[in-house]
Amino acid sequence: MKELPIHIQLQPESGKTLYEQIYGFIRDEIRAGNLLQNEKLPSARFLADYLQVSRTTVDMAYGQLVSEGYLEARARKGYFVGTFEELYAIDGAHKSGPGMSGSRADEQTSIRYDFSPNAIDMRFFPYATWKKITKNILVDANSQLFSLGEPQGDLALRTTICRYLHGSRGVNCVPEQIIIGAGNDYLLLLLEKILGRHVHVAMEDPTYVKAYRIFCSCAYPVSVVPMDENGMRVDCLRQTDAQIAYVMPSNQYPTGIAMPIGRRMELLKWAAEEENHYVIEDDYDSEFRYKGKPLPSLQASDKAGKVVYIGTFSKAIAPAIRISYMVLPYPLLERYRSGCAFYSSTVSRIDQTILNEFIQDGYFERYLNKMRKRYKEKHDLILNELRSFEKAFHISASNAGLHVVLTDKMGRREEELAQAARWEDVKVYQMKDFRMSRDIGESEATDANEQAALILGYGALEQEEMKEGLARLRKAWELK
Amino acid sequence: MKELPIHIQLQPESGKTLYEQIYGFIRDEIRAGNLLQNEKLPSARFLADYLQVSRTTVDMAYGQLVSEGYLEARARKGYFVGTFEELYAIDGAHKSGPGMSGSRADEQTSIRYDFSPNAIDMRFFPYATWKKITKNILVDANSQLFSLGEPQGDLALRTTICRYLHGSRGVNCVPEQIIIGAGNDYLLLLLEKILGRHVHVAMEDPTYVKAYRIFCSCAYPVSVVPMDENGMRVDCLRQTDAQIAYVMPSNQYPTGIAMPIGRRMELLKWAAEEENHYVIEDDYDSEFRYKGKPLPSLQASDKAGKVVYIGTFSKAIAPAIRISYMVLPYPLLERYRSGCAFYSSTVSRIDQTILNEFIQDGYFERYLNKMRKRYKEKHDLILNELRSFEKAFHISASNAGLHVVLTDKMGRREEELAQAARWEDVKVYQMKDFRMSRDIGESEATDANEQAALILGYGALEQEEMKEGLARLRKAWELK
Numbered sequence: 001m002k003e004l005p006i007h008i009q010l011q012p013e014s015g016k017t018l019y020e021q022i023y024g025f026i027r028d029e030i031r032a033g034n035l036l037q038n039e040k041l042p043s044a045r046f047l048a049d050y051l052q053v054s055r056t057t058v059d060m061a062y063g064q065l066v067s068e069g070y071l072e073a074r075a076r077k078g079y080f081v082g083t084f085e086e087l088y089a090i091d092g093a094h095k096s097g098p099g100m101s102g103s104r105a106d107e108q109t110s111i112r113y114d115f116s117p118n119a120i121d122m123r124f125f126p127y128a129t130w131k132k133i134t135k136n137i138l139v140d141a142n143s144q145l146f147s148l149g150e151p152q153g154d155l156a157l158r159t160t161i162c163r164y165l166h167g168s169r170g171v172n173c174v175p176e177q178i179i180i181g182a183g184n185d186y187l188l189l190l191l192e193k194i195l196g197r198h199v200h201v202a203m204e205d206p207t208y209v210k211a212y213r214i215f216c217s218c219a220y221p222v223s224v225v226p227m228d229e230n231g232m233r234v235d236c237l238r239q240t241d242a243q244i245a246y247v248m249p250s251n252q253y254p255t256g257i258a259m260p261i262g263r264r265m266e267l268l269k270w271a272a273e274e275e276n277h278y279v280i281e282d283d284y285d286s287e288f289r290y291k292g293k294p295l296p297s298l299q300a301s302d303k304a305g306k307v308v309y310i311g312t313f314s315k316a317i318a319p320a321i322r323i324s325y326m327v328l329p330y331p332l333l334e335r336y337r338s339g340c341a342f343y344s345s346t347v348s349r350i351d352q353t354i355l356n357e358f359i360q361d362g363y364f365e366r367y368l369n370k371m372r373k374r375y376k377e378k379h380d381l382i383l384n385e386l387r388s389f390e391k392a393f394h395i396s397a398s399n400a401g402l403h404v405v406l407t408d409k410m411g412r413r414e415e416e417l418a419q420a421a422r423w424e425d426v427k428v429y430q431m432k433d434f435r436m437s438r439d440i441g442e443s444e445a446t447d448a449n450e451q452a453a454l455i456l457g458y459g460a461l462e463q464e465e466m467k468e469g470l471a472r473l474r475k476a477w478e479l480k
Numbered sequence: 481m482k483e484l485p486i487h488i489q490l491q492p493e494s495g496k497t498l499y500e501q502i503y504g505f506i507r508d509e510i511r512a513g514n515l516l517q518n519e520k521l522p523s524a525r526f527l528a529d530y531l532q533v534s535r536t537t538v539d540m541a542y543g544q545l546v547s548e549g550y551l552e553a554r555a556r557k558g559y560f561v562g563t564f565e566e567l568y569a570i571d572g573a574h575k576s577g578p579g580m581s582g583s584r585a586d587e588q589t590s591i592r593y594d595f596s597p598n599a600i601d602m603r604f605f606p607y608a609t610w611k612k613i614t615k616n617i618l619v620d621a622n623s624q625l626f627s628l629g630e631p632q633g634d635l636a637l638r639t640t641i642c643r644y645l646h647g648s649r650g651v652n653c654v655p656e657q658i659i660i661g662a663g664n665d666y667l668l669l670l671l672e673k674i675l676g677r678h679v680h681v682a683m684e685d686p687t688y689v690k691a692y693r694i695f696c697s698c699a700y701p702v703s704v705v706p707m708d709e710n711g712m713r714v715d716c717l718r719q720t721d722a723q724i725a726y727v728m729p730s731n732q733y734p735t736g737i738a739m740p741i742g743r744r745m746e747l748l749k750w751a752a753e754e755e756n757h758y759v760i761e762d763d764y765d766s767e768f769r770y771k772g773k774p775l776p777s778l779q780a781s782d783k784a785g786k787v788v789y790i791g792t793f794s795k796a797i798a799p800a801i802r803i804s805y806m807v808l809p810y811p812l813l814e815r816y817r818s819g820c821a822f823y824s825s826t827v828s829r830i831d832q833t834i835l836n837e838f839i840q841d842g843y844f845e846r847y848l849n850k851m852r853k854r855y856k857e858k859h860d861l862i863l864n865e866l867r868s869f870e871k872a873f874h875i876s877a878s879n880a881g882l883h884v885v886l887t888d889k890m891g892r893r894e895e896e897l898a899q900a901a902r903w904e905d906v907k908v909y910q911m912k913d914f915r916m917s918r919d920i921g922e923s924e925a926t927d928a929n930e931q932a933a934l935i936l937g938y939g940a941l942e943q944e945e946m947k948e949g950l951a952r953l954r955k956a957w958e959l960k
Contacts (some may be wrong), residue, residue, distance in 0.1 A: 059654075060652070060653075063654035064654045064655060066656070095517055096520075100529060122626055122627070127626075130618070134615075135611075135614075135615055135618075138607075138610070138611040141547075145799070145800065146602055146605060146607075146799070146800040146801075147799050148799035149603070159544075166540075172539075173540075173543075174543030175543075175544060176546070177543075182666070182802070182826035183826055184824075185826075186662070186666060186669075186826050189666075189670075189823075193669075193698075197677075197699055213821075214823070217819060219677055279719070283519075320625065320626040320828045321828065322630060322662070322825070322827065339697060340697060342694075343694070344664075344887070345802070346662035346665075346666050346802055347662070347802065348801065348802045364775060385843050402500050458874075
C-alpha cells in the first residue's frame with residue numbers, strides 16, 4: 001500500500017455528515033486534478049482506519065463516487081479515479097451514471113449537432129398554462145384528489161381520451177376499455193400480465209428497440225418479420241408461430257412506412273383467425289403528419305376485437321408527462337378485470353386531473369396545432385437542405401413524424417458514414433441499431449445485402465443548428 | 481321487440497355530442513326510476529335506427545352506462561337496467577365500475593362504520609404547503625423539469641430518500657442502489673424482471689394479499705410459511721424450495737408481529753447460504769409505532785447484500801402520491817443495470833421535485849410527528865374502548881400500525897361475527913381473507929384449528945365514529 005494520496009480533514013462542526021465530507025473531498029480533488037485519472041485510491045478499510053470512521057461510511061462515499069463516475073471499482077483491484085471521457089460526460093450533463101448500458105445513456109453525447117430521432121422541441125410548451133391549471137386544481141383540491149384513484153385511471157380522463165381518440169384517430173371504444181398508466185413501458189408490463197406467459201411476438205424489422213427489449217425481458221420469444229413498402233409482410237408473419245403482432249401501422253418507426261388498407265385487412269384477418277391472436281398497435285406519434293390525409297388507426301378498422309391500441313402524451317406534450325393509455329379489446333378487458341385489476345394506478349389523480357383540464361379546455365389542441373406548424377417548418381427546411389444529398393442518398397420517411405431516413409446509394413457502410421459525421425461533431429443514427437434480426441442472429445445473410453441507412457431526427461434542433469449540422473454532414477460525406 | 485320504453489329527444493343545438501345526450505338521457509331515466517331495475521332496453525341497432533344515429537354512437541353510450549353500472553349486458557339477451565345494490569353503490573361513491581372483482585372495489589362499501597385497515601387520515605395533510613411547494617417549483621420550472629428523468633429516479637430525490645432511510649430506519653445504502661417507482665405494485669413488477677422467471681417465493685401466512693396476487697400473476701410458485709410469535713419460522717422456510725422470502729419484519733401485516741434480532745439473523749443466514757437466495761423486506765408502515773423502541777430495518781443487519789428493501793410514501797403522506805422506492809443489494813443492482821435499466825421512470829420529474837422539497841424543507845418530518853400524535857390518540861382510545869371486549873377476545877397487533885386484531889376466545893366463527901357486525905352497519909375484516917394457505921388449498925386442515933380473528937383498522941375513523949362503531953360491535957357480539 002502506497003502512501004495515502006489524499007489528506008482529508010474531517011470537520012465535525014461543518015454540519016455535514018462524515019459520508020458527505022469524504023465524498024465531497026474526493027470529488028473536489030478529482031475535479032481539481034489533484035487525483036489523476038486511473039490513480040488508485042486507498043482501500044475502504046484502510047481509509048476507514050485512517051480516518052477513524054466506520055467502514056460503511058467510506059463504502060457509501062466510494063459507492064456514490066462510483067455511481068457518479070468519479071471512481072471506478074475494478075474487481076479484486078480496488079478503486080481508481082475514472083477516465084477522462086467519463087468525467088467529461090459527468091460535467092456536461094448529470095443525467096445518469098456509468099454502466100447504464102442499454103438505456104438512453106448510450107445516446108447521451110456531448111456532440112454539438114445531435115440529430116436524435118427521440119428528442120422533441122419543448123421551447124413552445126405552454127408552461128404558463130400548465131402552471132395555471134395546476135394552481136387552480138390545487139386551490140380547489142380536496143382530500144379526494146389525494147386519495148388513490150381507480151386502477152384503470154380516473155373516469156373523467158378516460159372519457160376525455162376516448163373522445164380525443166375517436167375524433168382524431170377513429171378509435172372505437174368506450175372509457176371502460178381504457179387503461180391509463182405511467183408510460184408505455186409500464187403498460188407493456190401490465191399487458192404481459194394480461195396476455196400471460198409464453199406468448200410469441202412478431203415485430204417489424206427494423207422496429208422500436210425499447211419494445212423489443214421489453215418483450216425479451218418478459219421472456220417472450222420474438223420473431224422479426226420482414227417489411228415491404230406496405231409494411232409487415234403478413235405472408236411471412238404466417239410462417240411464424242406468433243400470437244401477437246406488434247406494429248406501428250400509421251408511421252412505422254423508423255422507416256416511416258404507412259400501412260395501406262389492403263395490408264391492414266390482411267393483418268386483421270390473420271388476427272381474427274385464431275382466438276389467441278392479437279395485434280398491438282403502437283400509435284406513438286400519430287399527431288404529426290405533413291403529407292397526405294391523416295391515416296385513421298388500425299383499431300378503427302377492427303371489427304373482431306383484436307387490436308390493443310397504445311398511445312402516449314410523452315411525445316405530443318412532454319416526456320415528463322408520464323401518462324400513456326391502452327385501449328383493450330373486450331376479451332382482454334375481461335382478462336384484465338378477472339386477473340389484473342388489483343394493480344394500483346401508476347398515475348396520481350392530481351396529474352390525471354391536470355392533463356384532463358389541459359385537453360378539455362382546448363389547450364392541447366392549440367398546442368398541437370402550433371407544434372404541427374413548427375415541425376412542418378423544420379420538416380420543409382430539412383427536406384430542402386437535403387436536396388444536395390440526393391445524388392448520394394435516397395430520402396424517405398418524410399411524410400410524418402420527426403425524422404427522415406437517408407439510404408446510401410454509393411455502397412458505403414453505415415459505421416463509416418456515422419464515424420465521418422462524428423469527426424465533424426455531428427451525431428446521426430444507424431439503421432442497424434433498429435434491426436433486431438441482428439440480435440436474433442439472423443444478421444449474417446442480410447448484412448451484406450442491406451444498404452446503409454441513417455436516421456436524422458430534427459424535432460429538437462433549431463433551424464440554424466439544423467443548417468449547420470447538415471453543412472457539416474455534406475463536408476463529412478464529401479458531397480458536392 | 482316491445483315498444484321503445486324511452487323517448488329520447490336529441491337536441492342538435494345542445495352543444496353535447498349525440499353520445500353524451502343518449503348516455504345522459506338513459507342515466508337520468510334510470511335515476512328517476514322511469515326505467516325500472518331489470519327492464520330490458522332496445523337493442524343498440526334498433527335504437528340507432530330509431531334515432532337515426534350511427535350504431536357506434538349507441539354502442540358507446542351503452543358501454544359507458546354498463547361501465548358505470550346503470551346497465552347490465554347479458555350475453556345473447558341484450559341490455560338491462562342494473563339492479564338496486566349496484567345503483568346504490570354508484571350513487572354512494574363513483575369509485576369504480578362493477579365487475580372489478582379482485583380490486584379494492586370489493587372492499588368498497590356503503591356501511592356506516594368501516595374499520596378498514598387500509599384507510600388513512602387525510603384531514604391533517606398540509607394541503608396548503610403542498611400547493612405552495614408545487615407553485616414555487618412551477619414558477620422556477622424550466623424545460624429540464626419537463627424532460628424525461630433518469631430511469632432510477634432523480635439523483636436529488638434518491639439522495640434525500642437515502643438519508644431519510646438511514647436516519648429513520650438504519651438502512652445502509654447509497655443513492656445508486658435506490659430505484660424510485662410509481663407505487664409498490666410497479667416496483668414488484670420491475671423486481672420480477674430483475675429476479676427473472678421461475679422464482680419460488682415464500683410468504684408469511686397471513687400476509688399482504690396484494691403482494692401475493694402480484695407474485696401469482698408473475699406465475700411465481702408461492703409457498704406460505706407458518707409464523708410463531710417471532711414471525712416467519714425459518715425452520716419451515718428451509719423445508720420449501722423458496723429462493724425469495726417476502727417478509728414484513730418490523731410490523732407484520734396483519735398480525736403486528738415484530739421479528740426479534742435472533743430470528744432476523746436466522747433469516748439472513750438462510751439468505752446468505754445460497755447465491756440466489758434473497759429477502760424482500762416490505763417496510764410498509766414503519767413510521768407509526770406506539771410501544772417499544774422503533775425497530776431498525778432488517779436491511780440494517782444485512783452484511784451479505786441479501787435484502788431488497790421496499791417502502792412507500794402512500795401511507796405516510798397520501799395514497800395519491802404514487803412514489804415508492806426500492807433499495808437493491810449490489811448483485812441485483814448489477815442485474816438491473818445490465819438487463820432492466822432501459823425501463824423509463826414511472827414518476828414525473830415534477831412530482832419527484834415536489835416530494836424532494838417536501839422532505840428536505842422539513843415538512844415531511846413535521847407532518848409525520850403530527851400524525852404520530854393523532855394516530856397515538858386514536859390507538860389509545862380504541863385500546864381503552866376495547867377493554868370491555870377482553871373477556872371474549874384477545875387483543876393484539878397494537879404496538880404499531882393503524883389496526884388491531886381481535887382473536888375470539890369463545891369458539892365463534894369469523895363469518896358469524898362479521899355478519900353480526902354488518903347487521904349493525906359496522907364493517908370489520910376477517911383474518912381468513914389474509915391467509916393465503918386457503919388459496920393454495922392448505923386450508924382444510926387448518927380451518928378448524930384456527931381461532932376466529934378480526935381486524936379493526938382505525939386510521940381514518942374520527943374518535944366519535946370509533947366509539948359508536950365499537951358500541952355497535954358490543955351489541956352485535958352480545959358483550960356485557
